[in-house]
Amino acid sequence: MEEQLFTLTVYTENRVTLLHQISMIFSRRCLNIESMTVSACSIEGVHKFTITCRSTRLMMEHVVKQIEKRIDVIKAFLLTDDEILFQEVALYKVPTENVVNMDIEEIVRKHGARVLEIHPHYTVFEKTGHTHEIKELYDHLKPFGIRQFVRSGRIAVTRSSREYVDEFLEWRERAANKS
Amino acid sequence: MEEKITGSEILIRALADNGVECMFGYPGGQIMPVYDKIYENEQGVRHYLARHEQGAIHAAEGYARATGRTGVVITTSGPGAMNLLTGLADALMDSTPIVAISGQVGITLLGKDAFQESDVISSVLPVTKWAIQVRRPEDIAPALSRAFYIANSGRPGPVVIDLARDAQIGMAVYEKQNAPFIRSYESDPEPAEGAIEEAARLINESERPLVLAGHGIMISKAENVLKELVEKGELPVGSTMLGLSAIPSDHPQYVGMLGMHGNLGPNINTNRADLILAVGMRFDDRVTGAVNKYAPNAKIIHIDIDESEFDKTIKCDVHVHSDARKALETLLPLVESKSRKEWRASFDQHRRVEEERVMARELTCAAPDGRMLMGGVVRKICEAFGNDAVIVTDVGQNQMFTVKYSLFKTTRSFISSGGLGTMGYGLPAAIGAKIGVPDRNVVLFCGDGGLQMTVEELGMIMEYGVDVKIVLLNNNFLGNVRQWQHLFFKGRYSSTPMVNPDFKMLAGAYGIEAADVSDASQLDDAIAKMVAYNGAYLLNVNIDETDMVFPMTPGGNGVDEILLNESEYYKPV
Numbered sequence: 001m002e003e004q005l006f007t008l009t010v011y012t013e014n015r016v017t018l019l020h021q022i023s024m025i026f027s028r029r030c031l032n033i034e035s036m037t038v039s040a041c042s043i044e045g046v047h048k049f050t051i052t053c054r055s056t057r058l059m060m061e062h063v064v065k066q067i068e069k070r071i072d073v074i075k076a077f078l079l080t081d082d083e084i085l086f087q088e089v090a091l092y093k094v095p096t097e098n099v100v101n102m103d104i105e106e107i108v109r110k111h112g113a114r115v116l117e118i119h120p121h122y123t124v125f126e127k128t129g130h131t132h133e134i135k136e137l138y139d140h141l142k143p144f145g146i147r148q149f150v151r152s153g154r155i156a157v158t159r160s161s162r163e164y165v166d167e168f169l170e171w172r173e174r175a176a177n178k179s
Numbered sequence: 180m181e182e183k184i185t186g187s188e189i190l191i192r193a194l195a196d197n198g199v200e201c202m203f204g205y206p207g208g209q210i211m212p213v214y215d216k217i218y219e220n221e222q223g224v225r226h227y228l229a230r231h232e233q234g235a236i237h238a239a240e241g242y243a244r245a246t247g248r249t250g251v252v253i254t255t256s257g258p259g260a261m262n263l264l265t266g267l268a269d270a271l272m273d274s275t276p277i278v279a280i281s282g283q284v285g286i287t288l289l290g291k292d293a294f295q296e297s298d299v300i301s302s303v304l305p306v307t308k309w310a311i312q313v314r315r316p317e318d319i320a321p322a323l324s325r326a327f328y329i330a331n332s333g334r335p336g337p338v339v340i341d342l343a344r345d346a347q348i349g350m351a352v353y354e355k356q357n358a359p360f361i362r363s364y365e366s367d368p369e370p371a372e373g374a375i376e377e378a379a380r381l382i383n384e385s386e387r388p389l390v391l392a393g394h395g396i397m398i399s400k401a402e403n404v405l406k407e408l409v410e411k412g413e414l415p416v417g418s419t420m421l422g423l424s425a426i427p428s429d430h431p432q433y434v435g436m437l438g439m440h441g442n443l444g445p446n447i448n449t450n451r452a453d454l455i456l457a458v459g460m461r462f463d464d465r466v467t468g469a470v471n472k473y474a475p476n477a478k479i480i481h482i483d484i485d486e487s488e489f490d491k492t493i494k495c496d497v498h499v500h501s502d503a504r505k506a507l508e509t510l511l512p513l514v515e516s517k518s519r520k521e522w523r524a525s526f527d528q529h530r531r532v533e534e535e536r537v538m539a540r541e542l543t544c545a546a547p548d549g550r551m552l553m554g555g556v557v558r559k560i561c562e563a564f565g566n567d568a569v570i571v572t573d574v575g576q577n578q579m580f581t582v583k584y585s586l587f588k589t590t591r592s593f594i595s596s597g598g599l600g601t602m603g604y605g606l607p608a609a610i611g612a613k614i615g616v617p618d619r620n621v622v623l624f625c626g627d628g629g630l631q632m633t634v635e636e637l638g639m640i641m642e643y644g645v646d647v648k649i650v651l652l653n654n655n656f657l658g659n660v661r662q663w664q665h666l667f668f669k670g671r672y673s674s675t676p677m678v679n680p681d682f683k684m685l686a687g688a689y690g691i692e693a694a695d696v697s698d699a700s701q702l703d704d705a706i707a708k709m710v711a712y713n714g715a716y717l718l719n720v721n722i723d724e725t726d727m728v729f730p731m732t733p734g735g736n737g738v739d740e741i742l743l744n745e746s747e748y749y750k751p752v
């Protein structure tokens with residue numbers, strides 16, 4: 001089976017140890033996590049992990065089920081790029097004298113980047129986009145002398161209108177009230 | 180407003196309110212406030228002092244497996260908690276409900292390498308179903324209520340409560356808890372109608388069905404409905420190792436144990452079946468052999484409460500996600516009565532070959548030099564207890580011979596470390612089992628290697644007068660590894676011969692009655708004496724170390740590629 005990049009979205013209770021509980025499922029199988037972004041999601045008290053990992057579908061299906069098996073995990077989904085909208089954000093720090101002295105405007109405009117701060121010594125550009133877009137801007141800015149560069153992990157939303165997890169939690173609450 | 184009490188007292192009261200009647204443990208610095216309350220409450224929750232924390236948790240496992248109730252173990256921080264790891268991993272593999280409570284240093288010391296501090300939660304997460312650190316006394320009762328609920332619902336497993344000193348000595352009001360609702364944890368799913376209908380259709384269509392009964396039958400109390408189902412459909416039923424005793428050995432539809440050292444019939448017929456109905460089992464590699472050669476002619480229905488088991492090793496055609504009892508109860512009315520006598524008879528033909536070619540020799544009990552053979556010894560002892568004792572094993576040849584030669588009448592009569600294969604499990608598990616079911620006979624079959632791994636627990640037998648019959652199948656060898664060395668490593672017995680102590684004297688040092696049987700001619704008398712003896716007993720049986728467990732499916736083989744002896748494969752007609 002062919003390896004490809006998968007995006008996992010994992011909804012959990014907001015508790016300590018969840019990061020460990022999820023990452024150990026990858027480390028147990030010696031799977032390298034490409035990126036991981038964690039924050040509160042739109043549902044109160046629920047946290048969302050967005051994880052990317054390169055592997056086979058079969059392997060990732062097992063991983064997702066084992067993640068979901070953890071008691072404090074509410075739901076976990078295995079997604080491919082065609083099922084989601086996703087972004088990364090990157091910051092590029094370039095010496096201001098190079099920005100002023102050389103023609104950088106066209107590059108920034110073309111890549112849809114924006115200026116975050118202009119300091120006498122440095123200027124910081126911000127770019128959101130896909131991995132390859134961020135890499136392209138990096139390559140173009142490289143001649144200007146990039147002093148610092150940082151890139152976030154992937155964040156993603158599905159192409160459906162709601163977070164899948166809403167229905168699940170509503171159903172669970174109804175079941176609890178019934179019993 | 181109610182009176183505030185210490186967290187330690189809350190813990191003891193909450194244990195009682197969660198139905199705990201006994202626990203196994205070992206005190207130490209960071210759990211002393213709790214032990215002080217145990218001292219006050221001797222009439223309440225009984226505490227059994229193990230001689231090592233590993234012994235305590237295996238005892239709790241034995242108790243849980245014999246009773247179906249949650250086993251409780253309590254230890255101090257640091258080394259006390261770390262010594263639980265093997266038992267936790269064992270309980271996770273074998274779906275055994277355990278609540279382990281470990282003391283922890285005060286919260287201001289956490290993360291600072293305090294004396295006897297260890298990062299318990301991080302260490303135990305991979306080997307537990309759930310774990311939580313409790314820092315405040317008011318959180319103890321809710322944590323305990325969750326812990327017991329999680330440990331013994333869904334697929335049971337071990338839970339750890341890491342109890343910081345602050346929680347033990349702080350004051351709070353105790354409030355009795357209701358059963359918790361955990362929105363992220365669906366413990367009792369309903370079987371999907373469509374899946375049940377599809378399963379019934381496949382069963383009704385099949386000519387050569389085989390039911391694989393696992394541990395889930397006992398956990399969900401599905402023994403009776405399983406019997407009804409296999410009788411109604413004339414479905415042959417094989418058992419996994421942990422499923423043993425769920426269906427009586429002499430049930431007409433019972434065809435034996437599956438797997439590497441299982442019986443010929445169910446293994447050969449796994450690959451001839453047109454339908455596999457797997458219930459509460461997880462297609463362990465010891466059951467399936469080479470997965471690419473497994474059940475090539477069968478549609479497979481998998482019933483399990485743990486969704487992550489579906490398609491993990493074997494791709495199945497129908498998944499029924501619920502506990503075994505619910506699934507079988509829903510399935511039963513849809514399964515048609517059907518005669519499958521010829522198919523059932525095909526198992527007997529393999530059975531006869533196994534009896535003649537493998538078992539007959541073993542059942543003579545005696546090697547030519549008068550030393551004994553494990554299988555025959557096991558059979559005689561089981562019969563001497565009316566085939567109705569709780570049989571506990573350690574791990575290795577003692578275990579494989581026991582599963583092959585013991586017979587069962589009553590459910591929950593077989594206790595052994597399956598998934599993890601933990602040597603040293605047997606003695607403490609047998610002690611825990613006897614404490615759990617004091618009215619039943621408990622017989623431990625163990626080897627000289629495994630017994631010595633937790634032999635210190637003879638102290639628990641001595642202190643509490645636990646009536647366990649210990650049958651030491653002693654070949655002065657690590658027999659199972661020796662067998663593999665003999666078969667696959669050119670007979671190079673690396674570190675497997677053992678220089679052993681005088682076990683009778685060792686038992687004597689603990690005040691435990693014991694006897695040596697050096698020759699097969701003495702065996703019957705020795706067994707009779709042990710059976711008649713009122714109290715713990717160690718029978719040290721002189722076993723021929725060249726005795727090997729067969730049939731055997733060597734690693735990499737399909738389930739139907741089976742050695743009858745070291746040089747001959749079984750060629751079924």
